[in-house]
Amino acid sequence: MNSRRFDMLLLAAAFLLFWAIAARLAGPDALSTPVATLTRAVSLLTAISFWDDVAATGHTMLWACLIVLAGGLTAGLLVGSSRLATQVVEPMLGPLYSIPKITLYPVILLIFGLTPSATISFAAIHGIFPVMIFTINGIRQVPPIYERSARVMKLNRFQMIRSILIPAALPEIVAGLRVGFSTTLLGAIIAELFASTAGMGFLLIRATEAHDVIDIMAITAILFAFAITANSLLMRLERHVRHG
């Protein structure tokens, strides 16, 4: 085992120890122990009703990610492939990304009502900006000589995007998709926490209202594990694309 891995294990062990001691001190009304949390997480994962809520969040994520993928990439590629469009759009993306999008959820709810469409569009809003920003940045880093060659070969804009910009900017685009996935998940969970009728966020807020500490911690742990796993898979893909 190398020393870095050893240090990481040491930190993880220290964290678990800290958690166990804090749980013992705080009592079951405020914090459940690591073992109790894990046991509850396993029993949740083996209960059929839990998977209905997983399916609800999964449904939201699937459609939101499709919208983010199609919308964010198309917008990013169209804007990024034109210098003027980049100059016009880019300064607006930062401020748009910085606004607390949660405040727009009531507007979306007024438009769609309390339906899956509302959760899906709210989650998609979270993901679309990072994908756009990363795609535009990726295209900016494409060496100018590629674009000059494209002009020499008389490629039209669509051909240039397909055969030059996408392959050259692919590592950045994949990085954007990874960040976009995380922010979409964030949006989906926030939407479910605020107003929804099903989903992991819904379970979490119901457990909070019932002050069911062990359920809160088990659901949080499951979501945490899911997010970390999905991120490391996407990171692996990113590394694969970057190094071929």
Next chain:
Amino acid sequence: MSLAGWIRLIIIAGSVLALEVACRTGAVPVLTMIPPSEMASSLWKLLISGRVNGDIVFSLTNVISTILLSVLGGFVIGAALHAVPRLRHALDPLLSAYYAVPIFVFYPLLIVMMGIGPPSLITMGAMFGVVAMIINTLIGLDRVPAAMMKTSAVMQLGPLRSLLFVRIPAASLHLVAGAKLAIAYSIIGIVAGEFILATAGVGKRIAFAYNDFDNQMMYGLLLLLLTFTITVNLALSHLENRLRKRWGQ
């Protein structure tokens, strides 16, 4: 103003105008959205009446405390990690995967531990903001040119003076970039926390107005919040650009 600037202005003004027309003609029902001009006038009335002053002060106090915690805390933790490479390398995977976790899932847990109120809100906001500052502090300190560190050694500056006069100025671009993110995340954290579950605050008021079908209040406060965050973001971007020019990047 540049051509791009003019086009941007036309796009923004055009969108607002289109929204105004759509709302006035009934293309967008009044129960869904009120015209932008009405949003502005209802915000004005709200501010004059003082009805929401308590909530504004509540949110602003929380936001400022959160920003101080995330920016200063993030810088101190980042600088400390930079000084202890072994700990930093062990924590690296955590730092790089941090924002992959929807941090708000911890809010219910914080409520259980600290109750509903400023402590759980501020912790939530700081948890969301601090890591952006830590990461950028590390990047900034990594990129301080070796020549500057050598110069500071030649001048026999102690650790504190070297940090104050050499490293912080040299890393200022990344520090401001980190602060910009940490500030945006702190605001988002507080507002979202207030929105989901809180006793007061602008976020709580907006959620309440939504439940009450009080569109005047909801859109007025929405406008206030958007104006505030966008102004803060633009001001920090301006500072960032000035630093970039100064450091010739």
